[in-house]
Amino acid sequence: MVDPKKKYDVAVLGWWYGKNYGSILTYYGLNRAIENLGRSVLMVHEPVGYNGYRVQWPDAILSMDFARRTGYEYTKQLHYSELHTLNELADTFVVGSDQLWNPLIGRVNDDLFLDFVAPDRNRVAYGTSFGNRGTEKFKPSFIAKHSQNLQKFKAISVRENYAVDTARDIFGTKADLVVDPVFLLDQDHYKELAAKASISPEGEYLAVFFLDPTPDKKSTAMAIADKVGLDKILVICNPDEGRKAAQEIWADEPRAELIASDAPENFLRGYQDASYVVTDSFHGTAFSVIFEKPFSSIYNNKRGADRFKNLLSSLGFGDTRRVYESDTVQTITKNKNVTRSISFAKARKYITEGRKYSLEWLESALDPSVKSSAALDNGKAVAAAANIPSQSHTLDLDFSANSEIWSIAKGTKGVSLSVGADKDLRGKHVWTDLPEPLTPGTRKRLKIQWAPTTKTKSINVHLRNPESGAFKVIGKASVAESSGNLRTDEFEFSVAEAGLSQVMLGALHFTGPKAGAQVHEISITEVKSKAPAAPAPVVKSDDEIVEGFSKQARRLALHDFESQVRSFSRGRSADSVTGIRARMFFHAHAIEKGLTHSNFRPGFGRIAIPGLAKEMNAWLTRGLGTDDTIVQSSASVMKAYFARNEETNTDVSHFRKLFSDEALEVIANGRVGEGGAFPAANHREDPVETPNDDRAFMDVMYGRRSVREFIDTPVDDAAISAAVQIAMQSPSVCSRQGARVHQFDDPETIKQLLDVQGGFYGFNAPPRLLLVTADLDAFLFAPERNQPFVDGGLFMMSLLLGLTQMELGSCLLNTAMGVEKEQKIRNIVDIPENEVFIAFVAVGNFDKNVLVPRSKRVESDSILKRHA
Known part of the structure; x- marks a missing residue:
């Protein structure tokens, strides 16, 4: 629940409490995206008092249970007259996704247009929907009221491309297109959530x-x-x-x-x-x-x-x-x-690029220092209710029938409707849906391109109400014993009543041999005068922007800042698996350091041990498994800690009580030596086997070369794995081991990556290409801003030495590149957004007589500065 003394960065309104997975996960995506941008979030429960659609929601429903499991902070249900009090709790109000601005939905009320928000607070819409295409649903009174509301927004985004036009032409506001909130989180995030499931198919x-x-x-x-x-x-x-x-x-x-x-x-x-x-x-x-x-x-x-x-x-x-x-x-x-054969390449690119743009849009919209307005034409609406542009909508031709006398078959040229023989054809109908129910009082034109076959002289065309089954005739097509020739019929009519949302035909009008119709297309248009559409804004891509050094440096710095804020926030969140592992290592390493003191201080650990207990308990509660290396190492650390204090007869039972029964069992069964302290002369683990185990360190260090030409001898991938294991001996902050290595074997993929990297021109592609990255999620504190690159650099150097020890040639290829190049690489291969690039490494077997650059090193005196 909400903390009345706490001030939140953002308050979110929308249907997150709804009992369907779409709404629940839509707002979960938005909530986590905002939190990952480093902002605190308050979820606003549905206000009551508007009409019969606004109800008091039960507390024991799956959406509210999920809200509590995921740690939402949320309000109680207020009367709408009390909504103004929320201005004391939040600086920015976001109305979320879903069809929150569709007037045909009874639960759409003024609060979803943020009418209660104070003038000094920011109003933002993320991915909000007006519903289906069509403008007839917007009555003049609705437009007049909510044009004023929407023009007070700082920024508006929508999730359907046609909604950009609706916002501009109907409400006089600028709207940007963003991805649905569920796409703001990557697949791995949802896999972490799925890992908490109570089922295992x-x-x-x-x-x-x-x-x-x-x-x-x-x-x-x-x-x-x-x-x-x-x-x-x-x-x-x-x-x-x-x-x-x-x-x-x-x-x-x-x-x-x-x-x-x-x-x-x-x-x-x-x-x-x-x-x-x-x-x-x-x-x-x-x-x-x-x-x-x-x-x-x-x-x-x-x-x-x-x-x-x-x-x-x-x-x-x-x-x-x-x-x-x-x-x-x-x-x-x-x-x-x-x-089962399906390519997701285009979809993956759309989601990746859309997520990046949408998060940038959201970050700017939530930034109090960025001033903007969604209003067009100095805050005046550019379209009036009587001036809405006419729009034509083509129906989907997804026909249904209430009798088996109708046969429905789809083909490349439309839908074939056939009527079988029957003495009684009355009441046997076939229909297809309009884009949305028609608004009473509006005037429409229905156009049908079809080839009817019947012995009757005319065919009635109807509108149908699917709820009641009632229907109205809107026109009559004179067919005069049509022989199945293609024709177009148009019917102009006024909508007489609410709820009509289907085009219907009756079997009574189709008689004779081969009775029925081949329907090619049905479209519906509102009969209104057209208003000139505003010209589309010209948007330049990053590649078209000519920047000086300072502007480019600032843009890149802001990009890196936003990436780190997102990852630091995600790493610290309670539901991040990477974050839990990093925090376990952080606390376990602090305890290990205490165990190494020559002057051992019994009973130490008043900060580290509660922290470790919390993370181990959380890990095990989620059922993530006890065989994880970090869990086992943490258990071994605590086993060593308890044993060391038992030797000194120190009572640490208060620490033991912090661990759950399951965690204590894991500690009791922990393997001695997996964690704790040991003599400096010992190996951390058994060294990997290498081709020349007695090779001197100086030979490896001075024998490393940047090799760019490789021979055809196949690369042993086990040798690369061994080199990575050697590199794992590198130091890292609190032993969190945030470095990652991506290996690429496919020649075409390697070529594409090197074409973007640009530093291997003139040489044949190597048989293997590695990309060293650092996982930002492994770093927990803002002062660690440089640590991913420090740890990544230490790891990378050790990897190069490991490859040399394994007698493989290698060449370091830098990733000193801008956002555009980096994104091209992410589009080619699946590298998580939370991993920053350290360097590529070309790898392969080589002829030891191949020529390499001399690359003379300067004297140590020019590098080493002694401070007395």
Whole structure:
């Protein structure tokens, strides 16, 4: 809960308390992204008092349980009249993602436009959505009120590209396009969350996640399971009252198993271990891509098909991963895109680049020193309700029917609708969804490009309300016994009532042989005068910016600062595995140092031991395993500590009580010598075997050369592993060992990397290329700002000596590069953003007579400065 005495950097409003995985993980991504930027976050619970959609939420629901597990600080539910008191708690207010600005949703009220925020506080929107395409839903009163609210925002971002136009043309504000908040965290972060799951699926399986399960969707999923060769199906239930529906639909399928319990961690684990995913969920689709799982998506028209189109287009898939609720075994079998073979290269690039840009946008928006405004035209709206540009929307042609008399088949030229023979055709309808329900009072034009075949003289076209089943005729197409020729019919009409959201045809109008229609396209346009659109802003890429030294240095320094702040914050967070390991080593090393004192001080460790106990307990509580090297080393340290104090008859039971029973068991079984203190003459561990174990240190040190030409003798990867193990003997701050090594063997990948690095021109590519990095997450304190490069440099030098000892040639290739080059490298190979580059190393076997640069060294007197 909220600390009333604490001042927060950021307060977040949005539907984080909702009982569905999309909302929960959307706001989890936003919360963690803001925290990783070094800012404290207060989550604002839903205010009440507006209307019947705003309710008092139960405390014992999975979203609130998750909020407590992940350490959210959140408010109680206030009456909306009390929201102004939040100005005393936070400096910046962020309205988060989701369809928070869609007037068709009953829970959308003034608080989500931050109407209560004081003028001296900042207002920011991250990835907020207006819902599907279309502007008819915005009534004049809604526009008038919320144009004023939105123009008070410091910065606005949206997650759909068409929403940029909506913000500009309807509300007179500038909006930037950012990625959905779930993409602000990398795959490893979600894997850490999935590691906390209470389930552990085994074997290959198809994961099915339907928000709105139906027997037809089940049939589509079954056909996909058969095609991709999966005999097991794991059904992930919609946590918002969806388990009962799932039980009913999947009850007769022996291959299907419902997920044991509902929790975000279990949802992620179900995805992480899946072999293939089928979903009708927007965020279910997003997580298929995050975990890089082959997938098929049924666009959910009920919840907004445009969102799926926008997402999958951005990720580079287009409609290739789309399947339909009405698909048959035959159509799935013929669908070449229903396959386990799928490339995520474009999607990975979009997410990586989008995450980088979006975090930079968010950092700037949250920075109090950066002054800006989302308002256009000096704060005046550039569009009025009567002046909204007309927009045409093409329907998805995902038809459904209420009778088996209709046969629906999709092809390359649209959808074929066939009507079978039946004496009674009344009440047997087929329909497809509009982008969104139509607003009463608006005027529309519906255009159908089709080839109808019927003996009747005319065909009525209807609008249908899916909730009530009621329908209205909007026009009549005179067909005069059409023989199936392609034609276009247009119907202009006024919307008479609310809830009409489907275009419907009746079987009664289709008679005779081959009765039906080949539908090529249906589009709908609002009948309004067009307003001139504002010109799109011209944005220069980093490569187009001409900078002087000082500007470039400042930009790079800010980039490095932001990276370190994100990683330092993540490393210190309670749910960071890397952070827990680093903190364990930090405290264990402090205890080790105490054990080395010649004048041993019994009972020491009043700071280090509670810290170590906290981290070991947290590690074991999360079920992360006791065989981890750092856990075992920490256990051995405490075993040595307790033994040493027992020798001096010192009572340290108060320290022992700090460890959980499980931790004490690990300590009791800890291996002697894995941690603690030992004579300086001893080896830390057994030295690796090398080709010439008696080779003198001076031979290795003075024999190291920068070799750029290699012979064809295959490289023994075991020799590289041995060189890395030698380098592990390098010192590092508190023995946290933050260095990392990435090895590349593929010639094409090596060539691409060296082309970007630029320091190997004129030479053939080496058989192996290493990239040494330092993991920023291993460093816990701001004064350690230089330590990643210090530790990384020490490790790198030891690695070069290790390679020399293993009789491999090597050449150090610097990574003194700007942000653009660095990002190109990250686009080629998967290097986590929290790892900073130290250097590349070319590696291979070499002819000892090959020529190398002399590279004369200066005298030691020019380097060594003695201070009396």
